Amino acid sequence: MKLSYQVGQKPLWSQLYDILEMRILSGEYKEGDTLPSEVAIMQEFDVSRITVRQAMDKLIQAQLISRQRGKGTVVLKYKNKVTTAFQSSFQEVKEKNQLKDRQVIAVESVKAPSEVAYFFDIPTSDSVIKLTRQTFINEEVVACYETYLHPLVPLTVQDDFKGSLYTKLEIASYPITNVMEKISAALISTQEKKIFSIEQDEAVMHRIRMGYSHDLAIEYTYATYLARGYELIIDLK
Known part of the structure; x- marks a missing residue:
């Protein structure tokens, strides 16, 4: 899947963040799951490593994921209803x-x-x-x-x-x-x-x-x- 490069669209990292956020909140990526690697996400969306890291950093700020040594990037429990x-x-x-x-x-x-x-x-x-x-x-x-x-x-x-x-x-x-x-x-x-x-x-x-x-x-x-x-x-x- 490729993101949109059209004029007026959100930055690529923001588009990627929206998609990953939706996958987490919808349950496609469940609590405790390990997200695909940066390389896998780069290949799926045809984006640079910088774009992936910007989206990941935003997900960390939103307390949706956490980088854990030895495990990779893990989906956290979504606490608030x-x-x-x-x-x-x-x-x-x-x-x-x-x-x-x-x-x-x-x-x-x-x-x-x-x-x-x-x-x-x-x-x-x-x-x-x-x-x-x-x-x-x-x-x-x-x-x-x-x-x-x-x-x-x-x-x-x-x-x-x-x-x-x-x-x-x-x-x-x-x-x-x-x-x-x-x-x-x-x-x-x-x-x-x-x-x-x-x-x-x-x-x-x-x-x-x-x-x-x-x-x-x-x-x-x-x-x-x-x-x-x-x-x-x-x-x-």
């Missing part, structure tokens, strides 16, 4: 009884984007369901979501996706049993300005949610929130 939630505070919605609504914008069959194909462990030539939804407050778009479902999930573009997606997955015998999330902040892009129908620069929050049904990766959601109207709550247990 983290619960996250985005809570809307747009103009005190509840207090002012404003209309908050999540709408299904589109349901379509598309070729799996590279990051989705990698997460699902399927070829990019495979088709997946893409569900596009938006949250409105008084007809203003405040959040948008793009969700991809694994081809094994017995749902079609003709199904009604109103209401809870997770309830629908549970009924389809693919309940979400655990998730992994990655959250970041950024300045709104030109494309996102079109989605939110705004012209000014402002901050947005990006949230990637990867859902598993037991050991099978079945849901990949990329969400964008207007930062001025949401707060992130993290519960560490």
Whole structure:
């Protein structure tokens, strides 16, 4: 597997870190496992030793791995159970009884984007369901979501996706049993300005949610929130 050298992509070490982190958090590399050698990782991803070491150093800082004499690089126990939630505070919605609504914008069959194909462990030539939804407050778009479902999930573009997606997955015998999330902040892009129908620069929050049904990766959601109207709550247990 090769990393992306396209302009605008993350540095190679950061891309490599993301992949190795996903393998650890998803359980592909389990506690106590020894990671492949630097040379093996260099060959798998076609990168330099410096790139591998930068990614490894970041994993050590995140307390996901440890270099142990005589054993190599070992996966550590992932200690914290983290619960996250985005809570809307747009103009005190509840207090002012404003209309908050999540709408299904589109349901379509598309070729799996590279990051989705990698997460699902399927070829990019495979088709997946893409569900596009938006949250409105008084007809203003405040959040948008793009969700991809694994081809094994017995749902079609003709199904009604109103209401809870997770309830629908549970009924389809693919309940979400655990998730992994990655959250970041950024300045709104030109494309996102079109989605939110705004012209000014402002901050947005990006949230990637990867859902598993037991050991099978079945849901990949990329969400964008207007930062001025949401707060992130993290519960560490």
